[in-house]
Amino acid sequence: MSSAQTPAPPPETEIQPPGVPGMNGLMTLAVGVVILAALYIGQDVFLPVVLAILLAFVLAPFVDLMRRWHLGRVPAVIIAVLFTLSVIGALGTVIGFQVVGLATDLPRYQTTIKEKVGSLREGTIGRLPSLVREFNSAVKEAPKETPEPPPSAAGVPANPAPPAPEPGPLPVEVHEREPTPLEIARSIATPLLHPLATTGIVFVVLIFILLQREDLRDRMIRLFGSTDLHRTTAAMDDAARRLSRYFLTQLALNASFGVFIGIGLWLIGVPSPALWGAFTALLRFVPYIGSFIAAAFPVMLAAAVDPGWSMALMTLALFVITEPLMGHVVEPLVYGQSTGLSPFAVVISAIFWTWLWGPVGLLIATPLTLCLVVLGRHVERLEFLDVLLGDRPALTPAENLYQRMLAGDPDEALESAELLLKERSLTSYYDEVALRGLQLAANDASRGVLTGHQLEQIKNVVQALVHDLGGHDDVEPETDSQEVEPIASPRSEKPDIKEPAIESKPREDAIPDAWAAPGAIMCIAGRGALDDAAADMLAQLLGKHGMGTRTVPHADVSRSTIFRLDVTGVQMVCVCYLEIGGTPAHLRYLLRRLRKQVPNAPIMVGLWPSDDKILQDEALRKTLGADHYVASLRDGVICCLKVATGEGIAAEAAKPALSAEQAPQSTAAVKRLPLPA
16 A cells, blocks of 8 residues: 555535625625615604704704804703704694694585586586587488387286385494593594604604714714724714705705795685695605695695686796796705705605605605715715715716727717816826826736727827827816815815916926927836826926927837937936836836936836835835836926926935825825716
8 A cells, every 4th residue: 555645635615606696795685685674664763763863964053053152062952952842843833723724614615616627527528428429420320210119919018017016124223322532532642642752752862863973973983984084084074064054954945935835825815825835845855746746735725715717827826936946046056066966866765765664754865865875975885875876977087088998989088088177287187087097907908808909999099188188288277166066075075185286387487498408308108008108198298387308118218229219408217107017127127228328317207006115115216226206297297397497306306205104095085086977
């Protein structure tokens, strides 16, 4: 027997058949089903909590105002809650009296309704059968004569008399006993117990939410997790303030609209105008169709009250005129902001919450969905809510540009670029959109998923885009002082401090003639397939700031061809890399060759991925031998301007690159630029 041991078989790996969802997908589906079932079954628990949260957003500014008046938190919360209870109680009392009065007067309107229905029947509907008969008699033949009945037998009458009816059962009447006072009280109190209990739970939860707002916010951030607690806390506070302002403004506008409708109905003469005004203000929280539903009842009541049609027509005109004015004139002026919800999400959320929680769910559908979108934009684990319900594009501008590169459509890429350039400089667009789109393409090219034809298409689109943007000045565009920003927009959607355009005019006067001559700055492309495009962008931006440039492909600086490189008049060398890839040994050897060709010219290396390890390791940068390292086109242009004008050369050469903590924040700051539709 051989002494060699038989190797143990490798552990069996579970092969998942295609088309079968993974464990994570099944777990997500199971969690979603459990949450949905819990919301449906626990309606009596979750609905008061949700109503309390929405009321907390409305009352938070009022509480903060009283806190600024040096009132304690507890007195401020109690005063706000008591004020809300008094307002709701007063409205409920007025509406109750209006409903009782309307129910009392309804029998008086039955005569008017019968007369109008009779006139409609006689005038239009009643004439239809006669018109149909006249039409039938005109197109059909005359009716045939009916045969006479045969004579009956002798002595037998043709129509014998019916037999005498048999006596039927005696009628029996059943009388219910009179209800006792206890039963009457129970029948009245039972329908009121559930709304009163719900209202009590709402206000109890509301008090605790207002008392512990900051603590609840911190617990939610801790629960869902965050990589940057300080930034997330500041963003959540900002979003909560904007939500409170939006909800309070919406409540004020809807209440004003209800008061205006109530006054208009009172002037027209429609009964119970306060009831219909409150009903209109409430239904206006329902998106798109709320005002139409609210208008139907007063119009029908006006038609029942007035013997003619003038009151109904005036009531209809009141809604038809005031609703567009409020929705398209007053609200845009007051809000000045969009909600951040897509119209499709508004409709779907209204259907979903109505199915889940009934009429109350319909009323709170839009505010509740807006709160969910805010959570999705600030909590990473809930980002899917923003993708599903928000109005922002699912793809970033860089991803959208990459798609258009793959499609080989330079016209759409230019159209998107021109729209984005209306609110940012050319340098900002190249850094935040174009370079990141090229990095996506470079990553796919390094993985081997791009064909040669696709890579050529990407090159052609980028070259056409850079060429078409050659006539665009690198200046900060003039924007409206009242910038439209969605309610659900996070602080990270745009940089906290937006970098202004590069101010070149003061430096252009100080640029020496040697630096303004053609070819003074030699922009050399890296060895990547798309590095030429990055070098073209840098050369174009330098040219817009008064410096002469020349773009050199990587093949011209190889070992076999660099000795033929024309370096006449070269003042500075810039090397551009979209992706350094692997060890930077080839970059070190390239810089050595360039030192031999242009020994007196400073060398700048642009590594556009800001998280590259070369930018993080100062010792590694020293071994490479370049004078300057930059991580953005803007920094590259500023570096060249400083070297050309002699401003802070030593300080710029010793300036450290982006730290490891700064690089991810720089990437996140431009992750979600607004992309025009």
